[in-house]
Amino acid sequence: xxxxxxxxxxxxxxxxxxxxxxxxxxxxxxxxxxxxxxxxxxxxxxxxxxxxxxxxxxxxxxxxxxxxxxxxxxxxxxxxxxxxxxxxxxxxxxxxxxxxxxxxxxxxxxxxxxxxxxxxxxxxxxxxxxxxxxxxxxxxxxxxxxxxxxxxxxxxxxxxxxxxxxxxxxxxxxxxxxxxxxxxxxxxxxxxxxxxxxxxxxxxxxxxxxxxxxxxxxxxxxxxxxxxxxxxxxxxxxxxxxxxxxxxxxxxxxxxxxxxxxxxxxxxxxxxxxxxxxxxxxxxx
Amino acid sequence: xxxxxxxxxxxxxxxxxxxxxxxxxxxxxxxxxxxxxxxxxxxxxxxxxxxxxxxxxxxxxxxxxxxxxxxxxxxxxxxxxxxxxxxxxxxxxxxxxxxxxxxxxxxxxxxxxxxxxxxxxxxxxxxxxxxxxxxxxxxxxxxxxxxxxxxxxxxx
Numbered sequence: 001x002x003x004x005x006x007x008x009x010x011x012x013x014x015x016x017x018x019x020x021x022x023x024x025x026x027x028x029x030x031x032x033x034x035x036x037x038x039x040x041x042x043x044x045x046x047x048x049x050x051x052x053x054x055x056x057x058x059x060x061x062x063x064x065x066x067x068x069x070x071x072x073x074x075x076x077x078x079x080x081x082x083x084x085x086x087x088x089x090x091x092x093x094x095x096x097x098x099x100x101x102x103x104x105x106x107x108x109x110x111x112x113x114x115x116x117x118x119x120x121x122x123x124x125x126x127x128x129x130x131x132x133x134x135x136x137x138x139x140x141x142x143x144x145x146x147x148x149x150x151x152x153x154x155x156x157x158x159x160x161x162x163x164x165x166x167x168x169x170x171x172x173x174x175x176x177x178x179x180x181x182x183x184x185x186x187x188x189x190x191x192x193x194x195x196x197x198x199x200x201x202x203x204x205x206x207x208x209x210x211x212x213x214x215x216x217x218x219x220x221x222x223x224x225x226x227x228x229x230x231x232x233x234x235x236x237x238x239x240x241x242x243x244x245x246x247x248x249x250x251x252x253x254x255x256x257x258x259x260x261x262x263x264x265x266x267x268x269x270x271x272x273x274x275x276x277x278x279x280x281x282x283x284x285x
Numbered sequence: 286x287x288x289x290x291x292x293x294x295x296x297x298x299x300x301x302x303x304x305x306x307x308x309x310x311x312x313x314x315x316x317x318x319x320x321x322x323x324x325x326x327x328x329x330x331x332x333x334x335x336x337x338x339x340x341x342x343x344x345x346x347x348x349x350x351x352x353x354x355x356x357x358x359x360x361x362x363x364x365x366x367x368x369x370x371x372x373x374x375x376x377x378x379x380x381x382x383x384x385x386x387x388x389x390x391x392x393x394x395x396x397x398x399x400x401x402x403x404x405x406x407x408x409x410x411x412x413x414x415x416x417x418x419x420x421x422x423x424x425x426x427x428x429x430x431x432x433x434x435x436x437x438x439x440x441x
Contacts, residue, residue: 003303005300005302005303005304005305005308005346008301010302010303010346010348012302012348032346035344035346035349036326036344039343039345039346040324040326040344042303043324043325044325052303052346054302054346054349056349057351080338103326103414104329104413104415105339105392105411105413105414106332106339106344106414107326107341109338109339110344110345192413193413194413194414194416
């Protein structure tokens with residue numbers, strides 16, 4: 001069965017207000033942003049007969065606003081724009097680096113940050129960066145607006161905690177107190193490009209003047225139902241010097257926060273080992 | 286009604302708005318140069334430029350291309366007068382079975398137009414979203430490099 005375009009009803013809002021009002025009237029509609037995930041299902045004939053809320057025309061959700069306290073990224077900003085945006089590259093380089101690994105050029109030109117979050121894939125490549133930067137998700141509905149931390153948005157594999165009628169309108173990244181002393185983004189898949197992650201991680205490290213750890217933030221994807229901060233490892237290193245021994249100790253704690261599975265892409269054992277290797281290389285090399 | 290500019294000509298489409306861009310191009314407009322490979326955004330055979338950006342035309346409902354400018358492989362040249370990239374593919378044997386070729390040409394076009402490098406490493410990155418099961422990619426890279434050199438020679 002292929003997608004049957006005649007069976008689809010398409011709602012095409014042009015403004016944010018129209019979008020939330022249309023969604024309130026058609027709560028079963030399927031919101032579509034860049035379509036890079038939705039259209040795969042549609043092509044397979046899995047969405048025939050659905051009402052679609054096509055958000056592509058909502059121009060105001062495309063804006064990227066650089067403010068003193070952070071950058072507010074409209075939900076419809078594409079991965080290609082985030083990859084190249086000067087302020088994001090400067091202030092939030094892990095996000096730019098992550099966006100450059102999502103699919104390849106064609107997907108990056110179309111897929112959006114809001115769509116990526118709403119899709120809630122366990123393997124979302126931008127999520128570790130968003131988790132490390134403690135992103136705040138702005139949602140809108142006909143009833144009003146609210147914000148929630150990224151950690152509260154993901155409810156499980158392909159599930160979000162958004163209420164019926166709510167649409168993601170922006171993602172806010174609060175400015176870091178200062179430039180981190182170290183950072184890393186690593187994605188490991190079957191091939192260098194156009195691949196789904198076996199494990200994907202991002203981290204920033206702030207050191208005190210005496211070389212001890214002021215703050216470590218590290219998050220991994222593809223190793224649990226949702227992206228996870230490695231809180232046990234982060235806490236264990238606070239105030240301590242990074243040595244082979246303390247790095248190893250932190251690596252030994254990752255299973256407190258992640259629980260990878262065996263699946264078609266990889267095994268639990270491989271994912272744990274590579275995740276540990278990435279963390280160890282970041283902390284002590 | 287959906288209005289789009291295809292290879293410089295204004296076209297209208299009155300069918301279902303969720304029809305895929307690739308189907309409008311091939312079935313409605315007879316532009317069969319664009320090929321469908323996987324239908325899920327993995328292979329890049331259906332790559333066209335929308336407002337200058339390389340995208341998979343199998344993943345775009347035509348309502349999302351309303352008002353946009355679309356360029357397909359047909360815009361690159363004619364059998365009588367090939368474009369520089371097409372000449373490069375011919376000269377270096379960049380096409381074997383040919384299914385991936387229109388997508389390769391369009392990805393390379395998008396890349397070169399936005400100032401991407403014409404060295405092998407940059408080009409491999411530019412066509413990372415286009416799969417080829419025949420050539421092993423080297424002849425494709427050689428084709429693009431050759432076309433850029435040819436273009437520079439022509440300018441001199």
